[in-house]
Amino acid sequence: MSVDAIIALIIFVIVYYLIISEKIHRSIAVVLGAFILTFFGVFEDPDYLFKNYVDFDTIFLLIGMMLLVSTIKSVGFFEYVAFWIIKFSKNSLLKIFLLINFFVALFSAFIDNVTTVMIFIPITLAIADAANIDPTFFVLSEVFSSNIGGTATLIGDPPNILIGNAARLTFNDFILNTAFPTIITLLIVLIIFLIKYKKFLSNKIEFNFNELSISKKNLIKSFILLSVVILLFVLQEKLQIHSSIIAFGMGFVSILVIDPKNLEKHFAEIEWSTIFFFIGLFIITGALEDTGILKQVALVLSENFGNSPRLFGLGLIVMSFFVSGFFDNIPFTATMIPVIKMLPSINSSFSNLMPYWWALSLGVCYGGNFTPIGASANIVAITMLVKYSKKNVSFKDFFKFSVIPSLVSLIISIVYIEIRYF
Template sequence: MSVDAIIALIVFVIVYYLIISEKIHRSIAVVLGAFVLTFFGVFEDPDYLFKNYVDFDTIFLLIGMMLLVSAIKSVGFFEYVAFKIINFSKNSILKIFILINFFVALFSAFVDNVTTIMIFIPITLAIADAANIDPTFFVLSEVFSSNIGGTTTLIGDPPNILIGNAARLTFNDFIFNTGIPSIITLMVILVFFILKYRDFLKAEIKFEFSELEFSKSNLIKSFVLLTVVILLFVFQEKLKIHSSVIAFGMGFVSILVIDPKNLEKHFTEIEWSTIFFFIGLFIITGALEDTGILRQIALVLSENFGDTPSIFGIGLIVTSFFISGFFDNIPFTATMIPVIKMLPTINASFSNLMPFWWALSLGVCYGGNFTPIGASANIVAITMLIKYSKRSVSFKEFLKFSLVPSIISLIISILYVEIRYF
């Protein structure tokens, strides 16, 4: 292992310890970690670092969606939707829980998870505020639904796009392969949540809305803006427009249409600590990729589980699951793709690679639910919870919530792949 690889690994371990222990703010931890890596020259070319490892698509998507959410939130759009959901559910917390999680999963299959979370969390918080209840359970359950729903389709999660392009898989290929276990997993996880939190979900809750006065014109504008954004995301491949361009542009359009005189106020709604957290995390993960640590993990996987297709499939899912819980799943997916492609040259019994593409997809996507930084949607959801409800979720709290349902999803994915393909 090279000196640069050792430095990258040490920095990663220290940063993770600081995040888990919460001794300092997570954004400070990752940014300082990224600074140390660049200061010691782990990256030979700083220009290459920012071009290849810092995902500016995600950064500008976050900024744009934060501006859009701020604009439509200022006119009470989310409170209005919350009011309608409560009326439709006839004041039942259980029905609201099922309804919101269903739509979060559905949206995440066609729109990126971060966008979905940023649309639904404000609605959830408005409902919780009206019921005077702690929104944490709802928010964390929606994180699960978002990550599971994103596994369903080719465009639902970035790793699926990488896998689809590499293996020349179609939208329907994902629907009929990852879509089936994702639907099963979602239903099982929701049933688990309902049983575990049944006392909370069945409690008698009286919703109290103060006299709400909504501007009909502003509500219509908000609905149209949100609809346009979602449609642009759904058809972005055909339009050949990056998601970051859509979000960033529509963020400013929404302010222009709804509240053009208060631009500075909406700028204050941008969660800059979250933005810098992502930048630092991208750099640290990039160092692990650049120094070959992720590739070594991939090679160890192929060497230790490469005897039979069935054993390798299990090893691939389990390894992908746990690594994606702690690392950005995009670089790991990109690293595993060439490893899977070279399997037939190692062993003739690996001639059919299809099962391994699905195993990789399920492992990396489901693994995002394991920790609070396992997926971008997790980080955004917790940040919004802290900002708007003043309720923080520690690393340990999230792990306590996620451990059992995450393992359930892992078991389902293993059983599905083994039964269907091997």
């Protein structure tokens, strides 16, 4: 292992310790970690660093959606939607829980997970505020539904797009191979939540809404803007437009259409600490890829299980799950793709690579639920929860919530791959 690789690994371990222990703010930890890596020259080419490792598509997507959410939130749109969800659910927390999680999973199958949680979390917080209850359980359950739902389709999660492009898989291929385990996993995970929080969900709650004085004109504008954004996300592949361009552009369009005189107010709503956290995290993860550490992880898998198709499939799911729980799943997916492609040259038994593409997809997507930084949606949801409801979720709190349902999802994916493909 090179000196640069050792430095990258040490910095990663220290930063992760600081995030888990919460001794300093996570954004400070990752940004300083990224600074140290660049200061010691771990990256040979700084230009290459920003072009290949910092995912500006995610950064601008976040900024754009934060502006959009801030704008339509300011006119009471989310309170209006919350009111009708409560009315439709007849004041039942259980029905609200099932309804919201169903739609979160459905939306996540067709639009970016981050976008989905940024749409639904404000609605959830408005409902919790009206019921005077702690929204933490609802928000964390929606994170699970979002990450699981995104596994179902080619466009539901970025790793699936990488896998689809590399293996030339179609939208229908994903529907036929990952949609079924996704539905089963979602149902079982929701049942686990229902059993664990049965007492909480069965409580009789009185919802108290202040009189909704919402401008009908602004309400219609908000609905149209949100509908256009969702439609553009669904069609982005055909339109060949990056999600970041859609979100960033529509964020400013929303301000222009609804509240052009308060631009600075909406700029203040941008969670800059989250933006810098992502930038730092991308750089630190990029260092692990640039110095070959992620490649070594992939090689360990192929060297130890490369002679057995069944064991390799099992090892691939397990490793993908745990690595994606602690690292950004996009670079790991990109690292594993050439490893899977070279399998036929290692052993003729690997003539059919399809099982391994699906194993990789399920592993990296489900692994995002394991820790609070396992997926972008987790970070955004927790940030919104802290900002708008003042409810803090520590690394330990999230892990206590996630460990059982996430491990159950891992088991389901293993059983599915074993029964269907081996």
